[in-house]
Amino acid sequence: MAWLFLIPLVAVALLFGLLALLWLADSGFSYVAWALNTLEEDLQAGVAGAREKLFRRAARKHVERRFAVAAGATGTVDHDAVEATKQMPALRRLFDQALPDAVVHCLRLHQKSAGAVGARYIFEVAYEPECYGLRQRVVELGAAAMGMLERYPYLVEDEDLMAYLIVLRTEVVPVCSNCPYLQYRLDTAPLLCPTATTLKIDPRRITKK
Secondary structure (H helix, E strand, O other): OHHHHHHHHHHHHHHHHHHHHHHHHHHHHHHHHHHHHHHHHHHHHHHHHHHHHHHHHHHHHHHHHHHHHHOOOOOOOOHHHHHHHHHHHHHHHHHHHHHHHHHHHHHHHHHHHHHHOOOOEHHHHOOOHHHHHHHHHHHHHHHHHHHHHHHOOOHHHOHHHHHHHHHHHHHHHHHHHOOHHHHOEOOOOOOOOHHHHHOOOOOHHHHOO
């Protein structure tokens, strides 16, 4: 019967053993997590460094090519000028027509559909497929315009285009992604949404039949 007295001791020993295993497992997991996080940070830093080197190299080649063209070096072709000439018509169509038209279409649909269903607030029609789809189209066009501007060869030499890029990045894409116009009551909402105001859209385009 003496072995019965050993049961509590064995149980305590097993408990301590289990706690020790849990501590080791937790320590090992923490180390693995730390190692993975460190590896991820190192990879991100490496990618960022490589991207920065490529950007500086491309910028240096761009400047060297521009100086060579300006100096009249034999056989030198200003490829940036050729590319800019190709891109500008598409940029102008996007800035002057496609994006403003999309904003007007989006705004008019939200106003008309909210009125048609008797909504008190515009957000009541926000997730109807047609309304949501038009807001997403504005966001996608704005993002596309940003990408085109960032690839435009003479961007850093054109203050107007740089300013437009900043407007798209700060006042169009993020605003339309979380549209504040939806929070207005229909009967007190301003005629123009924030993006329409930013893009200086003619209010008559909203009210025309």
